[in-house]
Amino acid sequence: MNQHAPAAGPLGHAAAARTAPGTALAQDAQRITAAARDLAARFRRGGRLLTFGDGPAAADAGHVAVEFTHPVIVGKRALPALSLSTDTPSTGASPTLFAARLRLLGRPDDIAMGILTDARRGGEVLDALAAARALGMLTIALTSGEPPQGDSGSGGPDELVAGGGASSAADHVLVARSDDPLIAREIHVTTYHLLWELAHVFLESPDSLESNPPGCRDDVCLTCADAATPVHITELRPGGLALAATDAGTEEISVALVQAQVGDVVLVHAKEAIAVLGGESR
Amino acid sequence: MTGHLYPFLRPGATTDEELTRSTVAKATESLHLRLRVLNDLGPALTACADALATAFRNGGTLFAFGNGGSSTDAQSVAHLFSTGDPGGASNPGNPGGTSNTADKGGTGDSGGAQPALPALSLTGDAALLTALANDVDFDVVFARQLAALGRPGDIAVALSTSGGSANVLRGLEQARRTGMVTVGFAGSGGGRMAEENLADHLFVIPSSSVHRIQEAQTTAYHVLWQLTQQALDQR
Structure with a gap:
């Protein structure tokens, strides 16, 4: 696997310790793909992603939320996601309120993603996953467990000591196969990056999911546009809104973020004008 | 729009096998990049x-700082250094990780709780970030905090x-003016951070994928923390 000569000392040790968990992640590709498919189906139904994590994973919960709401790859649509771990005045010093926050904010179509890197604090995350499941939400747990025995990679989550009992706590349990919490965290980062990418593939591939979001036609809907689209402003409306002429008809968009006039061509992403390209007809 | 992510996909041709194969390839690439970084950037x-x-x-x-996903990495760096606690199953009741006598068993290669070190993230205070961005400019959100x-x-x-975020680069410039040790993590060739030599210790991840870069950076700063703890132990 490693094309480099193993180095001695702590660095060589660090590299060696990462090889088996990284390989095990690749062997879990099917599980990750299956979770992403369900995730995409929930987004398509109008669901939102609610994330939460224990101590070290609180930052990862925030990372997942920003990943989905503000994709790093230009042109990917924003998907609704929020982290319950970043709002410290609401959760305070204790994450025990995850479940309560989730019951308050969660809806049956939503998705709950709980991240556990620290089995000592896993209880709060498991409580929140249980609350999510009771609401009818899709539940995904990123947890950690013992490394696989041998090289078969066949040990499923059910056979693992998975994050203090998460193995049956979620519809999808994705296990970082390392008992080193730092390495488990690294595997989680790759896992949620892959989930994000695959969710977009499923959302953009009409054959892989059953239906389009309500109110959208493939050729018109600016909300669902994957790329920023140039449109012509035909009328300004109160409240930072405007009517825009598209190739396929007129749509209402927001121009709150730009100084647009009637006649301007603006670049629209997710129904929001993000740049003025120029006043074509003035 | 999936073209550059999944060039093999044609409309209506998405199969589970293709997606699984591509996922295996990406996970494997992530591992190889991590191993390459440990090998090449280790010294x-x-x-x-x-x-x-x-x-x-x-x-x-x-002081750790960054934007977006990297802001959460900054929080992780600050959490790891300031708690001395990589997480894991040992040391119940010692989440602060402040004790040198903590049980170091059972947490794998991270070695369990280590001494806590003074570390802060500059990305967690919404009052400060919104005040600076609104009153001055977003480019100064880290530099002004570091100046203070x-x-x-x-x-x-x-x-x-990218190595090119203006506010991150201005943070490094301010830190150097103050006489701080400057450490930079970047990717994609290093951007201006590398071109203008803005960090005493610069780690450029050899990848053009934002995701793979972040994944390898996570490994790099985890190992940096372990090596720092070992260096502190040695005197």
Whole structure:
């Protein structure tokens, strides 16, 4: 696997310790793909992603939320996601309120993603996953467990000591196969990056999911546009809104973020004008 | 729009096998990049850890900063250094990780709780970030905090995937003016952070994928923390 000569000392040790968990992640590709498919189906139904994590994973919960709401790859649509771990005045010093926050904010179509890197604090995350499941939400747990025995990679989550009992706590349990919490965290980062990418593939591939979001036609809907689209402003409306002429008809968009006039061509992403390209007809 | 992510996909041709194969390839690429980073950047990480250990020994404080996903990495860096606690199953009741006598067993290779070191993230305070961005400019959100909080001998850890974020670069410039040890994480060739030599210790992840860069940076700063703890142990 490693094309480099193993180095001695702590660095060589660090590299060696990462090889088996990284390989095990690749062997879990099917599980990750299956979770992403369900995730995409929930987004398509109008669901939102609610994330939460224990101590070290609180930052990862925030990372997942920003990943989905503000994709790093230009042109990917924003998907609704929020982290319950970043709002410290609401959760305070204790994450025990995850479940309560989730019951308050969660809806049956939503998705709950709980991240556990620290089995000592896993209880709060498991409580929140249980609350999510009771609401009818899709539940995904990123947890950690013992490394696989041998090289078969066949040990499923059910056979693992998975994050203090998460193995049956979620519809999808994705296990970082390392008992080193730092390495488990690294595997989680790759896992949620892959989930994000695959969710977009499923959302953009009409054959892989059953239906389009309500109110959208493939050729018109600016909300669902994957790329920023140039449109012509035909009328300004109160409240930072405007009517825009598209190739396929007129749509209402927001121009709150730009100084647009009637006649301007603006670049629209997710129904929001993000740049003025120029006043074509003035 | 999936073209550059999944060039093999044609409309209506998405199969589970193709997606699984591509996922295997990406996970494997992530592992290989991590191993390459440990191999190629290892000596520089060790040298940086020695500099950080010296700074901490002399009473220095670490400040971590970045944007977006990298802001959460900044929080992770600050959490790891300031709790000394990688997480894991040992040390119940010692979440602060402040004790040298903590049980070090059962947490794998991270070695369990280590001494806590003064470290802060500059990305967590919405009052400060919104005040600076609204009243001045977003480019100064880190530089202004460092100008107020930083002292000579402190440590600045800048995280960026492009190496080109203006506010991150201005943070490094301010840190250097103050006389801090500057550490930069970047990717994609290193951007301006590399071109303008803005960090004493610069780690450029050899990838053009934002995701793979972040994944390898996570490994790099985890190992940097371990090497720093080992360097502190050695005197």
